[in-house]
Amino acid sequence: MTTARPASSRRSRTRANGDGTIYQRKDGRWEAAGYVLAPGNTRKRVRVYGTTRNDAMTKLTEKIAASNRGLPVATADSTVSAYLMYWLDGVAVHHLRENTHTRYGAAIRLHLNPGLGGKKLARLTTRDVRTFLDGLRTTCQCCAQERDTDRRRCCAIGQCCEKRLSPLTVTYVHAVLKSALEHAVREDELPRNVARNVKTTTPRPRRFQPLTAAEARQLLQAADDDRLHALYELALRTGLRKGELLGLHWEDLDLHGGTATIHRSLQRTRSQGLTVLHTKTLASERRIALPTECINSLKIHQEQQQEEHQTAGTSWTHNGLVFTTPKGRPLDPGNLTRRFRRLLHGAELRTIRFHDLRHSTATLLLEQGVGLVVIKELLGHAHIGVTAGVYAHVRLRLQRQAIDTLGNALNPTDTLDDPPTAAVVR
Missing domain, CATH: 1.10.443.10 (Intergrase catalytic core)
Structure with missing residues (x-):
């Protein structure tokens, strides 16, 4: 005779309406599914995955919570524009400073949405991203965004001003797209970040003229x-x-x-x-x-x-x-x-x-022989590589001075005797 399970045990396994479902797959991963608000004011069933039950449940809870706040939760079959809207206002807004969030929004509004916004997120390819970035480098932005509505100005009268984006701005737009798609990968909406596979040319460092x-x-x-x-x-x-x-x-x-x-x-x-x-x-x-x-x-x-x-x-x-x-x-x-x-x-x-006063401080310190570690701590750089990279031109100058000093020591002189050795170099 089969013993019936206690009623309390059956109730503990019952999830409330709207909480979704969760179960363990044959491959060992946990899958959770539930209904959320999708673009177009519709509801769509989404599935998330995790290595543990709590991991999958946490991901689904976050999506349902965002949906309850009225934020459309983009899915793999939504457009790039819809997902960027969800990511910017539902995810990035919580860990970005307001001014950074505003710059991200401008990059999405002015460049990403016009160029890639209509494509399906799941069908976005590396070639799409590469073609989009190449277009940013070569296309006049006045023509692309129809800025010149005044008939007396360049593009409006057929004389293109050829106002193209700088390499630094193209790299910035690419970085915003990579960040958004990286979050889609973490949420198991995409298998890989196609924007990460596109290599952009490293922009030349901004030239500055510090004070002597x-x-x-x-x-x-x-x-x-x-x-x-x-x-x-x-x-x-x-x-x-x-x-x-x-x-x-x-x-x-x-x-x-x-x-x-x-x-x-x-x-x-x-x-x-x-x-x-x-x-x-x-x-x-x-x-x-x-x-x-x-x-x-x-x-x-x-x-x-x-x-x-x-x-x-x-x-x-x-x-x-x-x-x-x-x-x-x-x-x-x-x-x-x-x-x-x-x-x-x-x-x-x-x-x-x-800001060049800050560069002047670091440059003058380097020229006085102060070490990079001390300058990094003084300026508040996150990594010493930032300090070394920004002030590479100063280090080259110091290297030239060191080489000249060594050259003077190696050049033949009238003195026959070598100076005494201070220490043995090992």
Whole structure:
């Protein structure tokens, strides 16, 4: 006689309506299936797979949760455009900074959707991606996006301006597509990432013109009477980014101990305006030593800010920022750029970007023989390869100096005796 299972056991195996089903396949993998919202305001049954029951169940739960929030969950038979919309607003938005998310959206709207958006995700091939990227390199974007609606301008009157994308922008668009398809692979929507199989030419590094030591001294001398003199001192002597300088709080500084803790950055975002965010990367969070000149400039700046506070009275904005407007409000990064250009013009120096002050710091340090590891920690680079790659031209110059020094030692001289050997090289 067969013993009936307890009712509680049967109930524990019963899943609620809408939760989907889950079972183990013959190949050992677990498969979960359920209905989700698909593009076109329809519902579609999707299947996900995992090595364990919990893995498969987690994937299905994420899809159902996104569907309940009204986000269409793209499937392999949906279009590339639909999947990119799902990935951008349902996945990438949770781990990207707002400005990065905006740039991703622009790449999708302006380039990926017009070029690949109508294709089925499951039928997208490596050749499709390669042909699309080749088209970006060779096609005038005014013609492709019909920007010239004014009949007096180039493309509208049949005289193409040949405005093509730079290699760096093409590489960026390719990177956005690779990230989206990589997520489709992780969700078992695609067997492989076809965009990863396309090799693009490495764009040439952006050329920058850092200040020489003489130009840096000239800039600091011109900034002596500027109310932001301490900011320029910090930028040149420590290599801090513009956002890190503007997001610096007084509580981050230890003027007695001569250190600064960098863990915030001021950025302008579309939704919140000027806002203080975390630094660019985890490696950007660092503690740096402050030069004596910077400590003295910051003490003078602190006294000056206290005087401005008294002058502003009740209109002063209390936010704890080191560098503010005369009424205590955060400094806009765009206004700082324009102010910096006027300073360069007044000092009769060539026009450079504000970010080139950071490059100037690293270049001058390298030329003084400071090691790459120290410069990496000071600048907050994630990997030393970034530091070595950006400043390769400086390292070549130092190599030339080293080779010339060795050449002078090997060239024949009037001295017959060799200098004493300091140590044995093994």
